[in-house]
Amino acid sequence: MSRIMHRRLGDKPPVAISAQGMLVRDSLGNTYIDACGGAAVSTLGHGHPDILTAIHRQIDRNAYAHSAFFTTDVAEELAERLVAGAPEGLSEVYLVSGGSEAMETALKLARQYFVESGASERTVFIARRQSYHGNTLGALAVGDSAWSRHQFAPLLMDVPRVAPCYEYRDRAEGQSREDYTLALLQELEAAILAAGPGKVIGFCAEPVVGATGGAIAPTAGYFRGVRTLCDKYGILLIADEVMCGMGRTGTMHALEQDGISPDIAVIGNGLGAGYQPIGAVLARGALVERLRSGSGVFQNGHAYTGHPVAAAAALAVQKVIERDDLLAAVRQRGEALRRMLRDAFGSHEYVGDIRGRGLFMALELVRDRVSQAPFDPALKVHALIKKQAMARGLMVYPGGGTIDGLHGDHVLIAPPFIATDADLSEIVSRLADAINAALPGAKLKPQPGW
Numbered sequence: 001m002s003r004i005m006h007r008r009l010g011d012k013p014p015v016a017i018s019a020q021g022m023l024v025r026d027s028l029g030n031t032y033i034d035a036c037g038g039a040a041v042s043t044l045g046h047g048h049p050d051i052l053t054a055i056h057r058q059i060d061r062n063a064y065a066h067s068a069f070f071t072t073d074v075a076e077e078l079a080e081r082l083v084a085g086a087p088e089g090l091s092e093v094y095l096v097s098g099g100s101e102a103m104e105t106a107l108k109l110a111r112q113y114f115v116e117s118g119a120s121e122r123t124v125f126i127a128r129r130q131s132y133h134g135n136t137l138g139a140l141a142v143g144d145s146a147w148s149r150h151q152f153a154p155l156l157m158d159v160p161r162v163a164p165c166y167e168y169r170d171r172a173e174g175q176s177r178e179d180y181t182l183a184l185l186q187e188l189e190a191a192i193l194a195a196g197p198g199k200v201i202g203f204c205a206e207p208v209v210g211a212t213g214g215a216i217a218p219t220a221g222y223f224r225g226v227r228t229l230c231d232k233y234g235i236l237l238i239a240d241e242v243m244c245g246m247g248r249t250g251t252m253h254a255l256e257q258d259g260i261s262p263d264i265a266v267i268g269n270g271l272g273a274g275y276q277p278i279g280a281v282l283a284r285g286a287l288v289e290r291l292r293s294g295s296g297v298f299q300n301g302h303a304y305t306g307h308p309v310a311a312a313a314a315l316a317v318q319k320v321i322e323r324d325d326l327l328a329a330v331r332q333r334g335e336a337l338r339r340m341l342r343d344a345f346g347s348h349e350y351v352g353d354i355r356g357r358g359l360f361m362a363l364e365l366v367r368d369r370v371s372q373a374p375f376d377p378a379l380k381v382h383a384l385i386k387k388q389a390m391a392r393g394l395m396v397y398p399g400g401g402t403i404d405g406l407h408g409d410h411v412l413i414a415p416p417f418i419a420t421d422a423d424l425s426e427i428v429s430r431l432a433d434a435i436n437a438a439l440p441g442a443k444l445k446p447q448p449g450w
């Protein structure tokens, strides 16, 4: 009997009693390799001594200070670091307690910027289909994950949507990458024009799509084109890097690899690496300057804003990433993981796509590789794989509704940056066993196209 409303109300999940490095142990003595860091959260694995020391030290010094009364040295130092590592132009930081709260903050900051600019008629956010931006009502409104939003849809603001950049499914046979990318940008421009360019506040997108699609990276030039359109119509580009940011793709911010800066970057998950709940918004200086020289107030604030212990954990995470050169490690091990996945699944008859960036990789499962037909959603292939993986001591992050909210299955793999090649090899081997057990009849058969 549990008093907690667990995710599946009828199921009490295993009780985690300890975690160290790559491993989590439950109360029955089972151990699990954490190959997904929860939801791409635990970038440094578990029990990292430097982060624990920093947290302990901060608790002893000062466990709490309300941001309406004080700032703290540790929050200030974290903000300095985040700005130093941010894409060009992002110079202001707002610290919150998680990804959804950060997304809400970004939406409000963007709106207030236009209100204080004398453009209060701007009320519209444009976003992409098959995206996840969080579970609070504003974040849920801009997101488009069918499973999380359908009951709440009547409560949510209207958000015009465009297609994600999902080459595996949406680039037509014979269509060049350039033409595909151009078509997506034309669709975005049409959406801006349909909403009325003077009505639009911003365009929200995950640079590499996480939970809803499974590590879907954009085509070359897509985000450059988005940036150009945002500049053309004076709308803000809001990059949701909650899952793909903080080093996960091999650069501190995923968008660095696309050669542009957003106006607002939203970060979370890997920011605290699971050691403390923390999220943040990084904003272009000019946005905040408008508020500073206007009302002088950003109309926001929470009881845990700028929490010093959370800031201490995030600061220590940043220091370890730099000291141990972990961004380079992510790039190297990401390539190793990609190779291993290709070796294991490149000819698997039920794996249609192997994709991702850095240590943010995914498999898309299909019933038929040639037609790319997905499995019947009623089979819940993603859930079967999760169950089989857990039974083999492996945590991965499978999802369903990959294609349109209903059809399609993927498995997201997001190991800690400290994973060794041996760890990655064990992850891939257990995953192969889990997939083959979940899909009886699956057999390795050479397929065209790899």
Ligand code: PLP
Pocket (backbone or CB within 6 Å): 039, 098, 099, 100, 101, 103, 132, 133, 134, 135, 206, 210, 211, 240, 241, 242, 243, 244, 268, 269
């Ligand atoms: N945005 C993205 C891209 C996410 O992946 C998530 C969660 O993983 C969120 C927002 C919401 O973050 P949180 O679960 O911390 O509220």
